[in-house]
Amino acid sequence: MKTGFNFAYLDEATKRMIRRKILKAICIPGYQCPFGGREMPLAYGWGTGGIQVTASIIGKQDILKVIDQGADDTTNAVSIKNFFKRVCNIMITDRTAEASLIQTRHRIPETTLNKDQIIVYQVPQPEPLRKLEPKEKETRKLHAYKEYALMHVKLYEEISQFGSVIKTWAYPVETNNRYITDPTPIPKFDNPKMNNMEALQLFGAGREKRIYAIPPYTKVKSLDFDDHPFEIQTWDECCSICGSTKSYLDEIIINNEGKKNFICSDTDFCKSNLEKNK
Amino acid sequence: MYVAVKGGEKAIKSSLKLLEKKRKETGTKSIEINQIKEQLSFAVDRVINEGSLYDKDLSALAIKQSQGDLVEAIFLLRAYRTTLERYAYSTAIDTSKIIIKRRISASFKDIPGGQILGPTFDYSHRLLDFSLMKEDEINSYENINNQEPKNKEFPSVIDYLNNENLLEQEINNLNDNPFDVTRDPMKFPASRDQWMQILARGDEGFLLGLSYSAIRGFGSKGTHPFVGEIKYGIVDIFISPDELGFEICIGEIEISECQMIDQFEGNKNTPPQFTRGYGLTFGYNERKSMAISIVDRALKSEGYGEEIKFPIQDQEFVLYHADNVEAQGFVTHLKLPHYVDFQGELNLIRKLRNEILQGKKL
């Protein structure tokens, strides 16, 4: 099939430039590597960084899965898949286990990823310190000196005010005992999956033009204090479709009186769990 | 069993069809690209600027396709230009060699070569012209007796001030590889070539508001800048391929240029001097070129050792937020689903409320 575009949209020189940046990012886990991000036919903030990373590493034999909020059928995930279908003509799957390349926004699949897989995160704001220090000139220095007191004070203040850290998503992590890293707006529920993950984790921020990476089997620690250890979210309820008590649940309002139900955010996990339990 | 409504394939297809229907359903005549190009030329010029691609036909096409949403049209043009191969970088244009259409100075009553008002809305009364409601033919127009300007060259007026050293020199500090904002990630402190490119393709409304803030009081010293010179006309574009060793002209473009004169009180080492702000745009975009020149001057504050007090002087504030393709993308991404994160917040707020209501915490 002729698409009218180069395979995966980007020209080969651009892909090579991005792959070089990815290699650098892998060599310095958690370091935000500036790259010459290109303008894409999808809007900034809607996954252009992830799309550029995916476009630079995808090959004809790859099987791609794209999720948004854990689901394969959310509109933006569908739109990104349509884009790659149009410019790559490759295999697309919903099954986490089948995919060689997974692009995600806001979730890590419940199914454990393996060493033959790569997960690409869409990153709205790569700088974990940005809310504490708006200037890029300053935050780059803070990272260079490993000067992270700002962040620790922030977490401490939350504990003293609320009794616990109140960050529930984009909960900061430390990568390989060095860089504080933004895990992207995944729920903190997913943070432990990043630690020692067998799969390569790549992060693309299009608007901010940064790429960072966490190589396989790298230590990723969610920031905490000895007397206030990191905790993940829990629910009293279980998934009303598959009955799972181990997955991240979305809340759904099902009538005008506000009655609610909970279902798995990871649609593929929910489906396979349901089949398994039948 | 309740099934979450998560949009998907079918919804996207229908949405695109509805958008097309919106344009077509009343069965009016399709607008020709040429009509947009010639009769909505200011819109076309805005889109080539912020789309940073000098192609008025494609600009008109983008305006038609976006149904007049100019920010969307700019986005379309940007997404197209990103796929184009880069054959060469042009040499710097010489705006003194210009086929002049308009040229004014607010600082000098008369200037060599003369003041040329040209086409402008400036002295029109902004009264709706109801005769345009029904206009059958537009090929009749009054042929005004337009004297061709005698001069072929229009050197920058404010350079006359250079003779007395009253004006800072415009130093050519470009190296062989100017910053390319379409290829290089932002870096700070930003260089002037970097910020001039960002301003040239920055959002007109944002830059207009910023420049207004500066002259209204949120700018250095609250001074009032002077328009040294504004030009609108046609200049040649040259490239100089290595294998040829000489320059060749590859075409001509319309430009608007503004030279703004501002003040500088001087410091221990430098006596007081006028400073400059410079603005350049594709096409006829005079208002924007003026706004750029004011922002340019403000961004030079750091270099003059002036105190950075106002948003317009702050490089990161201005340069990170001027691009409307980036801005519209990130603002509108808020309508993408965020229910995973929102669930985390819900979960937390219930927990915090329970703890406090049960009085067991803190």
Ligand SMILES: [Zn+2]
């Ligand atoms: Zn489930």
